Amino acid sequence: MGSTQLPPGTEETLAATTAAAAAPGEPVEMVQLLGPDGKLGSDPIFSDYAKRIDPEKLRVFYTDMARIRRFDQEATALQRQGELALWVPLTGQEAAQIGSGHASQPQDYIFPTYREHGVALVRNVDLAELLKQFRGVSNGGWDPRENNFHLYTLVLAAQTLHAVGYAMGIQRDQKLAAAEDSTDSKAAVIAYFGDGASSEGDVHESMVFAASYNAPVVFFCQNNHWAISVPTEVQTKVPLANRAKGYGFPGIRVDGNDVIAVHAVTEWALEHAREGRGPVLIEAYTYRVGAHTTADDPTKYRESAEEAAWREKDPLDRLEKYLRAEGLADEAFFDQVDADGDELAKYVRSTTHGLEVPDIREAFANVYAEQHPLIAEELAWFEEYSAGFESDEETAN
Amino acid sequence: MATMTIAKAINEGLRASLTKNPKSLLMGEDIGHLGGVYRVTDGLIKEFGDERVLDTPLAESGIVGTAIGLALRGYSPVCEIQFDGFVYPAFNQITTQLAKIHARSLGKLTVPVVIRIPYGGGIGSIEHHSESPEALFAHTAGLRIISPSNAHDAYWMIQKAIECQDPVIFFEPKRRYWLKGEVDVENAGLSADPFKAHVVREGTDATIVAYGPLVPVALAAANAASEDGRSVEVIDLRSISPLDFDTVEASVKKTGRLIVAHEAPTFGGIGGEIAARIGERAFLHLEAPVIRVGGFHMPYPVAKVEEDYLPDIDKILEALDRSLAY
Ligand SMILES: Cc1ncc(C[n+]2csc(CCOP(=O)(O)OP(=O)(O)O)c2C)c(N)n1
Numbered sequence: 001m002g003s004t005q006l007p008p009g010t011e012e013t014l015a016a017t018t019a020a021a022a023a024p025g026e027p028v029e030m031v032q033l034l035g036p037d038g039k040l041g042s043d044p045i046f047s048d049y050a051k052r053i054d055p056e057k058l059r060v061f062y063t064d065m066a067r068i069r070r071f072d073q074e075a076t077a078l079q080r081q082g083e084l085a086l087w088v089p090l091t092g093q094e095a096a097q098i099g100s101g102h103a104s105q106p107q108d109y110i111f112p113t114y115r116e117h118g119v120a121l122v123r124n125v126d127l128a129e130l131l132k133q134f135r136g137v138s139n140g141g142w143d144p145r146e147n148n149f150h151l152y153t154l155v156l157a158a159q160t161l162h163a164v165g166y167a168m169g170i171q172r173d174q175k176l177a178a179a180e181d182s183t184d185s186k187a188a189v190i191a192y193f194g195d196g197a198s199s200e201g202d203v204h205e206s207m208v209f210a211a212s213y214n215a216p217v218v219f220f221c222q223n224n225h226w227a228i229s230v231p232t233e234v235q236t237k238v239p240l241a242n243r244a245k246g247y248g249f250p251g252i253r254v255d256g257n258d259v260i261a262v263h264a265v266t267e268w269a270l271e272h273a274r275e276g277r278g279p280v281l282i283e284a285y286t287y288r289v290g291a292h293t294t295a296d297d298p299t300k301y302r303e304s305a306e307e308a309a310w311r312e313k314d315p316l317d318r319l320e321k322y323l324r325a326e327g328l329a330d331e332a333f334f335d336q337v338d339a340d341g342d343e344l345a346k347y348v349r350s351t352t353h354g355l356e357v358p359d360i361r362e363a364f365a366n367v368y369a370e371q372h373p374l375i376a377e378e379l380a381w382f383e384e385y386s387a388g389f390e391s392d393e394e395t396a397n
Numbered sequence: 398m399a400t401m402t403i404a405k406a407i408n409e410g411l412r413a414s415l416t417k418n419p420k421s422l423l424m425g426e427d428i429g430h431l432g433g434v435y436r437v438t439d440g441l442i443k444e445f446g447d448e449r450v451l452d453t454p455l456a457e458s459g460i461v462g463t464a465i466g467l468a469l470r471g472y473s474p475v476c477e478i479q480f481d482g483f484v485y486p487a488f489n490q491i492t493t494q495l496a497k498i499h500a501r502s503l504g505k506l507t508v509p510v511v512i513r514i515p516y517g518g519g520i521g522s523i524e525h526h527s528e529s530p531e532a533l534f535a536h537t538a539g540l541r542i543i544s545p546s547n548a549h550d551a552y553w554m555i556q557k558a559i560e561c562q563d564p565v566i567f568f569e570p571k572r573r574y575w576l577k578g579e580v581d582v583e584n585a586g587l588s589a590d591p592f593k594a595h596v597v598r599e600g601t602d603a604t605i606v607a608y609g610p611l612v613p614v615a616l617a618a619a620n621a622a623s624e625d626g627r628s629v630e631v632i633d634l635r636s637i638s639p640l641d642f643d644t645v646e647a648s649v650k651k652t653g654r655l656i657v658a659h660e661a662p663t664f665g666g667i668g669g670e671i672a673a674r675i676g677e678r679a680f681l682h683l684e685a686p687v688i689r690v691g692g693f694h695m696p697y698p699v700a701k702v703e704e705d706y707l708p709d710i711d712k713i714l715e716a717l718d719r720s721l722a723y
Contacts (some may be wrong), residue, residue, distance in 0.1 A: 161466065165469070205459035206463075367539055369562035372563075
């Protein structure tokens with residue numbers, strides 16, 4: 001039995017402790033390993049997964065969470081200074097993103113929404129590239145195939161279906177590979193979406209398709225409690241993780257501010273999917289500490305006490321407490337993390353200023369993959385029109 | 398040469414593509430064991446199995462959305478939407494995602510998805526089974542939209558659509574599914590380029606442009622007009638986006654008169670686009686304003702009155718008379 005298989009009986013336990021046990025409306029149990037006090041607890045299933053995380057990996061988790069928080073602050077500042085059209089902050093959701101991102105393997109493909117900057121970091125997307133969209137110089141910015149990290153999608157939930165289709169493609173590839181006796185490693189897909197997006201029909205349809213075809217996909221819902229100004233209670237009457245039961249696959253609620261539990265649960269889910277046992281829904285129970293975007297004003301719709309209560313559960317603080325208490329990181333480590341953060345901020349600031357504004361001809365070039373007469377005609381008109389200005393300038397000079 | 402119906406020609410075209418390209422696959426509601434409500438996919442599941450011919454859950458956004466994911470993974474999915482009026486739940490996936498992914502990724506990603514939609518009226522059906530929504534899609538950059546009018550085109554155009562690296566919406570003229578015609582399965586001929594219009598009847602006095610289900614109507618009108626000594630040219634547009642204005646323009650420069658006929662409502666339709674373009678390109682060659690013959694600005698009417706709604710020979714001849722009266 002490999003590490004990818006659960007011990008006998010645990011699947012049943014899992015089903016019982018997660019989705020299956022809770023009737024609609026009843027609170028679902030939440031997997032938590034590292035509490036807000038920084039103490040490590042245990043879980044009958046997921047502690048085994050947590051044990052795979054060595055101290056070095058824990059330090060990487062901390063470093064990445066700190067880096068992405070620092071990046072977030074820098075991007076928010078850039079927006080305030082008019083350098084970005086909009087920014088979508090992630091502060092509060094670092095553990096959900098860094099933990100799940102690190103659970104993925106390079107061959108897994110990731111479909112984010114628009115707030116998954118932490119996952120992007122883990123997948124080695126250049127953070128300056130990530131800002132292109134928010135600076136208005138690109139509708140994407142990076143090559144999704146380089147790191148198997150898809151472009152952001154602004155139409156909520158649309159990508160959840162793409163994720164399932166992609167997973168169906170992986171299934172077919174595996175059959176073809178098996179026929180060719182290839183040693184390609186098995187892959188899975190993660191689809192990220194929010195608690196608000198969970199109300200969209202596409203999420204529902206994606207889960208129906210995923211279940212029907214037993215697709216290797218992990219649905220990762222970051223329940224950050226707010227869809228702009230609307231609380232989760234308006235989106236759902238049952239804990240979101242419970243919904244999975246209705247589709248016929250496991251649903252797990254995990255403490256989204258506990259990077260160890262998120263990693264453990266996601267690793268389990270990805271293995272489950274890669275091994276051909278079908279989809280999993282993970283609900284990472286977390287909180288959007290700041291505004292929805294830089295255009296938002298949370299004071300209009302929520303109490304500051306709520307925000308303060310969640311700050312007490314801060315994902316970085318609790319891992320820092322643990323690392324210090326266990327003697328896994330010293331002052332020098334934390335100083336280094338701070339210094340790295342400063343470096344990153346400097347890099348992001350300077351590269352943002354330098355992001356090139358594209359020529360609209362690039363847009364003409366990419367509407368279609370194949371030659372298209374209307375594009376050719378409109379481009380020719382544009383060239384002639386532009387040339388008119390150039391010759392005007394020449395005459396003026 | 399073989400003689401077959403349009404439905405059979407599409408079936409054979411799909412079969413040829415599935416055979417040629419191991420990464421092509423079909424997906425849709427009831428397309429497997431039933432062979433589709435129009436039997437266009439008849440027998441294909443037996444031949445290619447349910448991994449290549451998928452009876453999907455009943456969810457149009459799901460069909461197109463997962464097809465996009467499959468295409469991103471290197472597959473060439475062909476989706477069937479059961480009826481024209483049921484494409485709207487997938488409208489979001491088609492217009493905000495499918496059409497834009499190539500552009501959004503600066504050309505790094507391609508999504509060669511084909512969406513087959515049986516469309517148009519004239520079959521006496523009930524609500525939502527007779528619509529012509531092509532203009533809604535034609536307005537969206539990034540999509541290609543074609544519609545065959547005969548069996549040979551149907552056989553080749555579906556294969557070319559599947560080969561095309563851009564998303565293609567393939568509108569099938571459902572009331573012509575049983576129209577028989579010669580198909581040269583060896584030689585695509587003019588059908589090798591599905592995005593070009595064909596002059597299907599030569600003439601000198603006026604031009605009628607039509608596509609899909611109205612091509613036979615336009616030809617019948619031209620034949621009727623010839624009995625009155627009028628020589629009418631008929632163009633089968635075949636491709637709605639891109640639209641082959643060059644062929645239309647060349648014809649208008651010869652005849653001086655243009656009538657555009659389609660089943661979709663006239664207002665905001667493809668006919669208006671053709672009229673405007675030809676006005677810009679061939680104004681001095683026009684002897685009369687471009688006249689549109691199309692549906693009224695109303696939901697597709699109940700079957701018992703659809704004859705009053707649909708462009709027919711008489712409506713086209715009336716337009717021809719008006720044009721010739723200038
Ligand atoms: C289809 C669609 N409808 C509306 C919006 C506008 N909108 C952007 S974000 C948002 C709230 C999303 O909330 P949630 O899914 O919980 O994700 P979060 O932003 O909290 O991460 C809304 C309504 C959108 N982007 N897409």
